[in-house]
Amino acid sequence: MKVLVLGATGYIGGAVVEKLQERGHDVVVVVRGERQVPGVTDVRNGDLSDPATIEVTPDIDAVVHAAQLTGDEAVDLEAIGKLTVKPLVYVSGVWVLGPVDGGHEESPTDPIPLVGYRPKVERLVRDAGGTVVRPGVVHGRGAGIAALLRGQAAERGQGVYVSDGTVPTWAFVHVDDLAELIVAVVEKGEKGALYHGITEEGVPLTEVAQAAAESAGVARSAHPWPLEEAAQLLGQGFAEALALSQRVGSDRTRAALGWNPSRPGIVADLVEGSYQGSL
Template identity: 25%
Template sequence: MKVLVIGGTGNISRGIVAALQHRNHEVVLFNRGQHRDPPPSDVRIIHGDRQQRDDFEAKVGAEEWDAVIDMISFNAEDAASALRACQGRVGHFVHCSTVMTYGPPFSGINLPETAPLQGESGYGLGKVAADNLLLESHARDGFPVTIFKPSYTHGPGMNLLRQVGGDGSWIDRLRKGKPILSAGDGLNYFQFLSSRDAGFAFTDILGRSNCFGEIYNIVHPQARTWDEWHRAAAEALGVDIEIVHVSQETLIAMAPERFSGLRGNFGHTQIFSHEKLAAALPEFSPQVPVTESVAENIAWMDKHNLIPDSDADDLEDQVIEAVRNLPRIR
């Protein structure tokens, strides 16, 4: 198949490109050519900025595509432009949405694709608008769209994240034997999927007409706690870990500029059902061990000097010391 990936150099995208090449598809990318990591040398690049609508639509619309995977559509305007470029010229169009369309606030756990769309962030609302426009085009005109909703997908191309946010200096803290913070009791659940595994789901759905007009959560079927995730990072580094638990609201009260983001994402248990995708794509089963995928992610951060010196910012140490020195009832 001749497959266009709009984007193609980010975290999930590089897993998709690798999987497409593994399946012997012809891969073409559309992007600005500005990513720090060049794509594989045997991949054709169409350079452009999708925000330059006329240029984007002319370049993408100049060819016929067996499939298009859109990784950088964030609102209805982006989706409408993709429709104008691809309508009548694509066999299958896959749009990357997000589980942030469901919340927070989330309506429950193990959420299926029919769950209420309660996301309040600009990111989530923009994806809802893009999803709706594409689904309306399918219902009205038969546009062959499938929508994937990833949760946290990790790998080379972005920093390895932890629950309380911040930059990559938490990896330096682990290497130096410093304790790290965790919000609450560390038992909030999340689903952590390797971008290598995600790439095969995006690839292997292509051409399946029974998936047109459908939405699929693309998540790891095994939920992990944040403490388990942090321990996986320590295992990948070959170090011990000390986790200091502090309530989310206490963290936000002590340093709102650092920790307020917890309310908008990682401070919530997030589990989404994978059953619909498993039924449509029974061969999809994540294979990459978590310590291996985490180690790959950290190696990429090291390569690009994205792990700052944790000694340069002592806020975490101050929070940990303050909590440890709180008076206790004996």
């Protein structure tokens, strides 16, 4: 298949490009400016903030949207509308479920403000016959939110987690397991379906903070980082997202697609995996 990937220079999109190529697919990418993607020769210019620059040509068989939304609802919906001329896989996220304990693929959405209109994007994709993949918090390759927590541990000399007075739990997925799931959806996903990319359903952030501290070479510890204080550094919306507590599963996705994730969990990845090395 010839697959068009948006967000190919990003964390998730880059891994998806690699997995598509490993599976023998012909990858086309859309980038801004003169950016290049290793191993990809068909590089096209476009900017999701200007949907007029996005074109899905007749030679494309499927599209993967792994880019960040622009933050402008009208613009994002317009861009999605242009992409749905071919089978589209949109990479969303479980934050659209809001605070949930035992969430699954059919749970109702209750999005936090940071992703407030994302359910509309999901619905537009599915109504057009596309598919949606909702990852948990993505880790691996030494990047993502786990790298932020590790950096904060190094800076403060202790492990921290954002808290509104409670200890949140997060659902996690390794970026390479997620990329394999997205490729499986491209190849055999059901039209209009929704899939969850989750490998760990609910890990207490005390455990993650302790692992981040150990990875950073400081005393293994977990201290609450007050939401109000975190918001001053990270912005209110993102800080609220980091304080969100969720337990979310992916049993239906695994059964439907035969997805069998195999990479290390978040704690092992921090302590002895991809987050080792210099800060």
